[in-house]
Amino acid sequence: MRIIDLSSPVDAAAWEPDPIEHRILTPAEGAVHMAQEMKEHLGIDFDPAVLPGGELLSLDTFTLTSHTGTHVDAPSHYGTVTEYGRPRNIDEMPLDWFLRPGLCLDLRSEPTGAVSVDVIKRELDRIGRTPQPYDIVLLHTGASEHLGTQRYFTDFTGLDGEAVDFLLDFGVRVIGTDAFSLDAPFGDMIRRYHEHGDRAVLWPAHFAGRRREYCQIERLHNLSALPGPDGYLVSCLPTKLVGSGAGWTRAVALIEE
Numbered sequence: 001m002r003i004i005d006l007s008s009p010v011d012a013a014a015w016e017p018d019p020i021e022h023r024i025l026t027p028a029e030g031a032v033h034m035a036q037e038m039k040e041h042l043g044i045d046f047d048p049a050v051l052p053g054g055e056l057l058s059l060d061t062f063t064l065t066s067h068t069g070t071h072v073d074a075p076s077h078y079g080t081v082t083e084y085g086r087p088r089n090i091d092e093m094p095l096d097w098f099l100r101p102g103l104c105l106d107l108r109s110e111p112t113g114a115v116s117v118d119v120i121k122r123e124l125d126r127i128g129r130t131p132q133p134y135d136i137v138l139l140h141t142g143a144s145e146h147l148g149t150q151r152y153f154t155d156f157t158g159l160d161g162e163a164v165d166f167l168l169d170f171g172v173r174v175i176g177t178d179a180f181s182l183d184a185p186f187g188d189m190i191r192r193y194h195e196h197g198d199r200a201v202l203w204p205a206h207f208a209g210r211r212r213e214y215c216q217i218e219r220l221h222n223l224s225a226l227p228g229p230d231g232y233l234v235s236c237l238p239t240k241l242v243g244s245g246a247g248w249t250r251a252v253a254l255i256e257e
Helices: 027-042 117-127 161-168 186-196 204-210
Strands: 002-005 021-025 059-063 071-073 099-106 113-115 136-140 157-159 174-177 215-218 233-235 246-248 252-255
Touching (some): 021 027, 027 059, 113 186, 117 161, 157 161, 161 204
Parallel strands (some): 113 157
Antiparallel strands (some): 233 252
C-alpha cells in the first residue's frame, strides 16, 4: 500500500495569524527537568550527572490553536445551536467517518471567493462520478502552494452554503480543502457583505453545519500528488481532544498497489 501525505506541517517558523510557540528542552535540560519533577512530586533526589553524557530525553512544548495545521472541524465549532440537537465535539464523532474513499474535485481555475453549486456540478460531470454516501470529498484549490505566507490566508477558493448542502445531499459527511478555510477568505466575505448587505455571504460553509451535521478538514496539502479524482482511501482520524471544536489530523491517502 502506498501512502501519500496530505497534511501541512505545524511550523513555528512560518507565518500564522495565531503564532505558534515551540519551546524545546534539550536532552540535558530534560534530565534536569526530570530530576526537579521527581523531587517536587515524589520527594526523590536524583543527580542527572549520573546519566550518560548528563542527558536524558528532549521535551517539546507547542502552544497553538486546534485549527493550526491540518485539522478536522467538529459540529460544535459552527455554533451552540443547531437544527439537529446538541452539536458534538471532535472526541464524540464516529471514527468511521474519517477512513473512507476519497473524491477529489479540481477547483484550481476558480478565483478567490466562494464557488456555487454550478461549479461543483460541472466538475462532477467532468470526472463522470458523483459522491457516494460517506465519501470524503477533497477540494483541490491550489491554495497550499502559498503555505507559510500571508497570501495563504487571503487568496483562496471556498464554497457557498448551497454548494455544501449539495454535497451533503449525497450522504457526504466530511469535506476537506487544501485552503485555510472551507469558506471564502475573511476579507472577501466582509467586502461582499459591505457591498450588498447580504448576511448570507458571511461564513456560509461553516454555518451550513448548524443545519446539517458534518465535518470539515481544513489546511490539507499535497493534493496534486493524488493519482486522480478517486481510487484511494482517505484517513483523517482526528486527535481525541475532549470537549474541543476541532482536532489535528495527519491526513493521508492510502492506495493499494
